Amino acid sequence: MDLDKTTHTASAEAYEIIDIGGSRVGQSCRKALDEQFFQHRTGRCPFVDDMLMSSDAGLAQWSDLNRLPNYYQTSEEITLLEKHGAAIAAHILPGCSIIDLGSADTRKIKPLLDHIESRACAVTYYSVDLSRPSLASGLAKLATQYRHIKLVGLWGTFDDALEYCKSIASPRFLMSLGSMIGNDRWDDSIRNLTAWASLVGPEDAFLMGIDSHFDPDKIWASYHDEGGVFERFLRTGMAYTNDVLGVEWWRDSDWTLGGEFREKPLVHAFVFTAVRDVVCPAAGISFKAGDRIECYEGHKYTLDEMDKQFAVCGLKRIGRWKSPDGDIYEHLLAKADSV
Numbered sequence: 001m002d003l004d005k006t007t008h009t010a011s012a013e014a015y016e017i018i019d020i021g022g023s024r025v026g027q028s029c030r031k032a033l034d035e036q037f038f039q040h041r042t043g044r045c046p047f048v049d050d051m052l053m054s055s056d057a058g059l060a061q062w063s064d065l066n067r068l069p070n071y072y073q074t075s076e077e078i079t080l081l082e083k084h085g086a087a088i089a090a091h092i093l094p095g096c097s098i099i100d101l102g103s104a105d106t107r108k109i110k111p112l113l114d115h116i117e118s119r120a121c122a123v124t125y126y127s128v129d130l131s132r133p134s135l136a137s138g139l140a141k142l143a144t145q146y147r148h149i150k151l152v153g154l155w156g157t158f159d160d161a162l163e164y165c166k167s168i169a170s171p172r173f174l175m176s177l178g179s180m181i182g183n184d185r186w187d188d189s190i191r192n193l194t195a196w197a198s199l200v201g202p203e204d205a206f207l208m209g210i211d212s213h214f215d216p217d218k219i220w221a222s223y224h225d226e227g228g229v230f231e232r233f234l235r236t237g238m239a240y241t242n243d244v245l246g247v248e249w250w251r252d253s254d255w256t257l258g259g260e261f262r263e264k265p266l267v268h269a270f271v272f273t274a275v276r277d278v279v280c281p282a283a284g285i286s287f288k289a290g291d292r293i294e295c296y297e298g299h300k301y302t303l304d305e306m307d308k309q310f311a312v313c314g315l316k317r318i319g320r321w322k323s324p325d326g327d328i329y330e331h332l333l334a335k336a337d338s339v
Helices: 022-038 056-065 072-089 110-118 132-143 158-165 186-197 216-223 229-245 303-312
Strands: 004-010 013-019 097-101 123-129 149-155 172-176 205-211 255-262 266-274 278-280 285-287 292-300 315-322 328-335
Touching (some): 013 132, 022 158, 022 229, 056 132, 056 229, 072 110, 072 205, 072 216, 072 315, 072 328, 097 158, 110 149, 123 132, 123 158, 132 149, 186 303, 216 255, 216 266, 216 292, 229 255, 229 292, 303 328
Parallel strands (some): 013 149, 097 123, 097 172, 123 149, 172 205
Antiparallel strands (some): 004 013, 205 328, 266 292, 278 285, 315 328
């Protein structure tokens, strides 16, 4: 793997950003469109992967979105980590490499890093993200606060990170906060988690944050804010498909946005519906009025269902913590045959 490393200095402290595939993110997004949008599965309408929502512009909007009053997913997880951070951080040993998948603006990780720093525990924190500006912004905020924590940004996709992390020696502490992993259709969740579970060795651990709320009103309010912030975020992602495809096929005025619930498991999905025929031969796109595009699904699994996922993937839960104000959980996992 040909890696580009850039070191930045913030006051007396430094952080490093490594290009593990981020400069090729357009190719990764195109592959996701080919697999889920153009060649979608039988019985499913075209789907736009969350990766397309994570452009530089999209993640800049995400920082505003996750601070909305009704967007409980972020605020409750931060509260959980503030309350139980010491207990979780106790599993992070000196010399450990912490790998944070989808770190965004690093607000969630700060309670854990604070506890690690208070113990003068020397570790390396790897922050994984698709957006280089988002990585730089988050790491710059942390860079002046810690003496014992080395900061490294990994710029690329989760697939890029999975490959790169094979070169990081154990002990490793993998983290998927915000339901980044385990929040897909069952088969997709199993396949994705199995890939990461293959990285977990006897000295490693995996912390997974999962939203197990089942109140439809609370979930709906978190996604459908009165100011339309979430809608602007999703429309920014759809507009980004124009850049990826190299042709302007998407126009906001051609589509309305709504949401819907499905059951078994409970799923909230956003749905764009064409208000007129949308045809772009250059992109190989043709929709009739009334055709749908789905995006940004949120799957809600029970605690028992999550334990089944872990077991199927060769992992065993060795700890679990609940948010004080709701049903956000952190599941601490280890390799099943090592406990």
